[in-house]
Amino acid sequence: MNDIVKPLTSDGMCGWDEHQQLWLWELEEGGGKVGRIIGDPRGQTCRMCRQGWILTCESLKDQRYDQDNREWWHYSCYVRYIATKDRDLFDSALIGAHIRFSGWKEIPSQYWRRDPVWSKRSWYVAEANDQPIKITIGSRKRVYNIEFEPTPGTGELLFWQEAGKEFASEKVTKEFIPTRVMLHAWGGDQLKDYMKRLSKAFSLDEWAKLPKAEKVVS
Ligand SMILES: [Zn+2]
Numbered sequence: 001m002n003d004i005v006k007p008l009t010s011d012g013m014c015g016w017d018e019h020q021q022l023w024l025w026e027l028e029e030g031g032g033k034v035g036r037i038i039g040d041p042r043g044q045t046c047r048m049c050r051q052g053w054i055l056t057c058e059s060l061k062d063q064r065y066d067q068d069n070r071e072w073w074h075y076s077c078y079v080r081y082i083a084t085k086d087r088d089l090f091d092s093a094l095i096g097a098h099i100r101f102s103g104w105k106e107i108p109s110q111y112w113r114r115d116p117v118w119s120k121r122s123w124y125v126a127e128a129n130d131q132p133i134k135i136t137i138g139s140r141k142r143v144y145n146i147e148f149e150p151t152p153g154t155g156e157l158l159f160w161q162e163a164g165k166e167f168a169s170e171k172v173t174k175e176f177i178p179t180r181v182m183l184h185a186w187g188g189d190q191l192k193d194y195m196k197r198l199s200k201a202f203s204l205d206e207w208a209k210l211p212k213a214e215k216v217v218s
Contacts, residue, residue, distance in 0.1 A: 003017060004017060008060070009056055013025045014057050023036070024036060024037075038061065041072055046077050048074065048081055049077050061075075075117055090124055090191075097195040099135075100130055100206065101126040101135065102126060102129060106123075107122065107124070107136075109123055109139070111123075131158065133148050134147075134149045137191070144184070145182070145183075146182065146191065146195070147180060147182045148160075148163070148182075159201055160177065160178055163181045164181075166200070166201040170183075
């Protein structure tokens, strides 16, 4: 069953079976092998990098077909695209919360540490300009992991208790200790909302402290 009768790659691990289905087989650590049916990306161009595929299992398995838009992607390009979208979201979450910060530093995913593809969905770290706080945000599958930590050598977070009070009734994975405030946000909108509330609790919103302008009388 599922025997390749017409190989596509020189190692014979990818090819067509007697029903014209394209199979890709991979060796498992224990010695067995596992196979699946894949699409045929020959002659196609990746939506993201505009490159094609070559006839190796390594290249052929790096594929994603977007049914809705009938577009081919390298799976690795798709993950990089998602990571870029993440960073845009984190940007707007901090800006929307009036947190002044210095540019993002990209770090490997702290959730998919070992997955060769999803580990490229990077996490991002920024530093608040108005307090010694290191802000880390990254995806953990369906939630975004938010962390506020003191920048190295600055001791404890000034407002960790205020943050704890702000989120006391929130039923999500969370931690509030002097050296770490951590929260899981379900989706982008909640991330933006949490960031506004963290900004308030940590007294990071400098705009909110501006004196209210008196009415100008003409
Ligand atoms: Zn690509």
